[in-house]
Amino acid sequence: MKYSGIDLHSNNAVVAVIDDQDRVLYCKRLANDLSSIIAVLAPFHEDLQGVVVESTYNWYWLVDGLMAAGFAVHLANTSAIKQYEGLKYAGDERDAVFLAHIFRLGLLPEGYIYPSEERGLRDLARKRMQLVQQSTLNTLSIENILARQLNLRLNAQQVRHLDSTAVNALCLPPHTECALMANLTVLRTLQAQIHAIETVLHRTVKLRPEFAILKTAPGIGDTLATTIMLETGTISRFASVGHFSSYCRCVESKRISNGKKKGEGNAKNGNKYLSWAFIEAAAIAMRSCPQAKRFYERKRARRMPVLAMKALAHKLARAAFYMLRDGKPFEVKKCFG
Structure with missing residues (x-):
């Protein structure tokens, strides 16, 4: 029986393979290239019980690629994993081996691998939330400019209805007007993209029970x-x-x-x-x-x-x-x- 752990980073990954006696059979840092990682794991494939991948921000490509290649992949919940604090040395190689070790012991806290065919739709909904937050920031910026310069109080709905004619009528200083128009232009773009994303989301999910x-x-x-x-x-x-x-x-x-x-x-x-x-x-x-x-x-x-x-x-x-x-x-x- 063999077990593998991968400590994933932005541009490289440390791949480790151990046996059922915790002997390290392979441990090396590789570039983030799917074919290279699969080539390293291929000789162990027959006896490999599973591959543990650290749940970092960029795990999609590696997990999907390994699963497509026939490996049993487990996503480690890093927030629930804690090594012994008294270690005098800790590094990426040690982390990769430790992932394989706790998997062998059956102690691995696992994260959920969201199905790849649905993941894009979920991430699109998250993108909508990101754009809404940016829209709110630009709306507040416009409200602050008008309150600071003119003691004018507008709510979010009134801000969204501003146009170049209304802004010119405010007689703001040239540089201030330029800053306000920059916020307003970004706000209009964000609102258009939010509406487009909402249309796609609603069209896709409305028929689901x-x-x-x-x-x-x-x-x-x-x-x-x-x-x-x-x-x-x-x-x-x-x-x-x-x-x-x-x-x-x-x-x-x-x-x-x-x-x-x-x-x-x-x-x-x-x-x-x-x-x-x-x-x-x-x-x-x-x-x-x-x-x-x-x-x-x-x-x-x-x-x-x-x-x-x-x-x-x-x-x-x-x-x-x-x-x-x-x-x-x-x-x-x-x-x-």
């Missing part, structure tokens, strides 16, 4: 349903509703020893996009669903408002899990009692 089911929940519209559905992927990958809620960052993070709180765990471990989606859904549901508002008010009476909002988001996340798992629409009574 999960999309229609999620939209029955209060606070969840087209955008949030798309985000939740694509970021969740296959709901069966979560063993329980607690695992899903934790992945959505909707559960408390703390360390307990002898009945006392000794600190907090990794509060950011999970999916930041799902965390955002359920917080947004909670904020909207609080205004549109009387039962959700009563739940929020009850929690706020005993806790801070931000914790009450988080509790409502947790409720919606749990409901979404059961809706996706059972294929049934939202039921207010089951969620809020």
Whole structure:
């Protein structure tokens, strides 16, 4: 039996292969070239139990390529892996061997390998969020310029309706007008691209049953349903509703020893996009669903408002899990009692 670990970097990867006695059979730094890495692993293919790839920002090409070549690939959840802190020396070669070692022991914390055929659509939804953030930054920049120069207060909707004629009528200093027009031009481009992406996303997901089911929940519209559905992927990958809620960052993070709180765990471990989606859904549901508002008010009476909002988001996340798992629409009574 043989096991492989790959410590992946931006322009190179350290490939290690060990046997069932932890003897290192191969360990070398290679350029990030798929054919070279496959050629190194090919002699071990028959006895290789699997290849562990470090979950870095650029793993797509390597994982997809190795899987296409017939290797059993496992994605290491790096945030959950911790080596012995007393090591006097640590390096990339040691990291690659360690990945293979914990895989051999059956102790590897694994990340989810999102199906390649769906990954592009999920990343497109993430690109939309990135463009929306940039659009907000440019909108705020325009609002700040007008408030600073003219003591003029405009909201985001009014900013989006500005044109060159309206800007010229403001009689701003030439350099200031140039800066404002630069923001406005970028804002128009971003809005056009956001609309184009939303059209593609909606056309692709609108016929999926999960999309229609999620939209029955209060606070969840087209955008949030798309985000939740694509970021969740296959709901069966979560063993329980607690695992899903934790992945959505909707559960408390703390360390307990002898009945006392000794600190907090990794509060950011999970999916930041799902965390955002359920917080947004909670904020909207609080205004549109009387039962959700009563739940929020009850929690706020005993806790801070931000914790009450988080509790409502947790409720919606749990409901979404059961809706996706059972294929049934939202039921207010089951969620809020």
